[in-house]
Amino acid sequence: QVQLVESGGGLVQAGGSLRLSCAASGRTFSSLNMGWFRQAPGKEREFVTAIEWNGSTYYADSVKGRFTISKGNDKNTVYLQMNSLKPEDTAVYYCAADIDGTYGSGWRQIVYDYWGQGTQLTVSS
Numbered sequence: 550q551v552q553l554v555e556s557g558g559g560l561v562q563a564g565g566s567l568r569l570s571c572a573a574s575g576r577t578f579s580s581l582n583m584g585w586f587r588q589a590p591g592k593e594r595e596f597v598t599a600i601e602w603n604g605s606t607y608y609a610d611s612v613k614g615r616f617t618i619s620k621g622n623d624k625n626t627v628y629l630q631m632n633s634l635k636p637e638d639t640a641v642y643y644c645a646a647d648i649d650g651t652y653g654s655g656w657r658q659i660v661y662d663y664w665g666q667g668t669q670l671t672v673s674s
Contacts, residue, residue: 551575551663555644558668561634565672569629571644571665578602580650583627584661585618587640587670594643599655600627607655612638634672641667 557569573581584599598618599607606618617630627644645661647654654660 551646551648553644553646553663553665555642555665555668557629558642558670560671560673563634563636563672563674565634566630566632567634567670568631569642569644569668569670571627571629573625573627573646573663576648578625578648580648581625582647582650582655582660583618583620584645584647584655585627585629586643586645586658587638588643588667589637589640592640594658596656596658597642598629601652601655602650605653605655609656631670634670636672636674639670639672641669643667 552575555571580602582601585597588594600618615633619628644665646663647660651660
């Protein structure tokens with residue numbers, strides 16, 4: 550069984566920065582893709598960013614240029630650096646893992662096998 554543990558959420562003022570972390574454990578991964586999704590109150594969960602096992606990255610248009618996804622040296626940890634935060638970034642952020650390393654589908658929720666419990670980000674205006 551794979552576990553995803555997220556950390557780093559909180560309250561930040563508009564224009565500020567925050568970094569989320571997500572650590573995957575429970576097995577050895579040969580080709581692990583990881584992604585971040587978010588869900589605001591009253592809205593559906595949406596894609597934010599993803600990174601494939603080969604380093605390819607994908608970003609939603611709404612966060613491009615402000616958010617950066619990266620992997621730790623152990624390749625099982627993913628970080629989401631969020632800069633220039635806006636009130637509309639307020640949401641619960643979920644980390645997800647695609648243990649099959651599906652190519653070119655990081656934005657699709659269906660390819661992800663495991664999900665974290667979510668961490669709240671609140672951006673005040």
